[in-house]
Amino acid sequence: MIRCIAVDDEAYAANILADYISKVPFLELVGKTTSPIEAINWVQEGKVDLVFLDIQMPELTGIQFLKLCGSKCKVILTTAYPEYALEGYEHDVVDYLLKPIPFDRFLKAVHKAHSMLQRQQETVPAGISSKPEYAPAAAPVPEYMFVKGESKNKFLKVAYNDILYVEGLKNYxxxxxxxQRLVTYQSLTDLAGQLPQPPFYRVHRSYIISIDKVSMIDGNTVYIGDRSIPVGETYREEFLNMVRETGRV
Incomplete structure (x- = not known):
């Protein structure tokens, strides 16, 4: 699990983040606070892997927080002011979320943090503990995702195992x-970042497939049920090499 805290001088904003964290299976909320000083103590005590951090706070700004303990944990900045984004990235933050924060954008950021923390553990040199005090335990792979519904605050839970394939069209x-067919407002590239690989692979600029659902591959065409899906030239070699090497099909 990735141990998280939400830090915002406005309690309602910290509560929203805490609610979002509770919806993600590989995140654990260890605290929420309106005091960056309290948050620094949690980080220094080794209780935190990931901080959701507001930038503009009267007691201590988010940038000052980063300078004090940004090396001890991963940080996702949250703010209503986009002009602070560049300065935040200069301090190697994971991502920058602009308020009000949509849940799908939150999900994209935490999946990015998850990947970064996993890579961090995989690249620890020999002879050094692979679990420094701020590193997360191995996170379980989530079995589902949330996608935006037809209204602003509606999100649909979709089990990965139910997805046959995904087709992209511009921003949908x-x-x-x-x-069943579900349509959501999101780019195919963004969605690809949320889907686990395997079993999901992008085989075309417009298609992502679940390799577990493939019944046949014939040349440059993949068959899932009665649907034929083209394998694009850009993706063909990597995809076919994966099939040959893993023997998944």
């Missing part, structure tokens, strides 16, 4: 499930 994607 269609998720095809047995007997």
């Amino acid at each position: 994607v269609s998720l095809y499930l047995p007997g």
